[in-house]
Amino acid sequence: MGAVSGLRVLVVDDEALARERLRQLLADCGVADIHGLEDGRSALGWLEAHPVDVLLLDISMPDLDGMALARQLRQRTLPPALVFTTAHDHFAVEAFELDAADYLLKPVRRERLEQALQKAQARREGKRAAGFTVRQRGRLLHVPLADARYLKAELKYVTLVTPNGEYLLDDALVALEQRLGEEALRIHRNCLVMRHAVQELFRGEGGAEEHWLVRLRDIPTPLPVSRRQIHALRAALSVSD
Structure with a gap:
């Protein structure tokens, strides 16, 4: 119980x-900091002033349902870990696309709730293997962060580029940037590169104006860096003049 007793939990x-x-099951698991709200709209406002570690979220609710609330929370810099609670199993794929820590079917059993809390705690402590959940040919795949090279926004989608292929993501680039934190570096308004993949930042040759490019491991073509981002990128990579 001790592993999850310090979690702050909101039930919606x-x-x-x-x-x-x-609430009773959470207390049985050792959780002391528990709050409850009856709809997604109230939760959205409440969370502005009351950060929590875990959100136990029903899906079928009036006005702002659980999925809609989860999508809005993903735009925040440090969203709580999501654990969906529902009587229906057909929302599971969408739930995990929203990076849910777990998906519990009602009636929720204490053992399953404690497992979900442990998963949420592991995320809180940074123990979860980082990466991306992508859809390919009707299947959900996990792409480890170590395989990622860069993310590029094009029209309505973001493309994840790896040495072995490309994958479309539904997330907005700004949301991915917030979630990845220091793992990602912006080189252009529509492009993020993975810090671990950067091999070289160098001045390009030719042209009337100075321009910079970044070379990534396993990517044959260097990527251009916008003038607006070059100073922040050089600082992040500790590159001097």
Whole structure:
């Protein structure tokens, strides 16, 4: 119990009995800091002033449902770990596309809830293997962060480029930048490179104006760096004149 006792948990469910049952199960798991709200709209406002570690989130709610709330929270710099609680299993794929820590079917059992809390705690402590969840030919795949080279926004999608292929992501580039933190470096308004993949930052030859490029491991063509980003990029990579 000690591993999860320090978590701050918010339960969002429009059914009072469901909220109370989850509160009791959380207390049985050793969690002391527990809050409950009855709809997604209230939760969105409440979370502005009350950060939590874990959000136990019902899916079928009026006005702002659980999926819509989760999508809005993903735009934040440090969103809580999401654990969906629902009576239906057909939302599971979408839930994990939203990077959910777990997906619990009602009625929730204490053992499964404690497992979900442990997963959320592992994320909180940075123990989860970082990476991307991508869809390919109807399947969900995990692409480890170590395989990523860069992310490029094009029209409505973001393309994840790896040495072995490219994958489309549904996330906005700014949301990915916030989630990746120091792992990603912006080189252009529509492009992020992975810090671990950078081999060289160098001045390009030719042209009337000075321009810079970045060379990434396993990527044959260097990528251009915008004038707006060059100073921040050089500072991040500790590159001197």
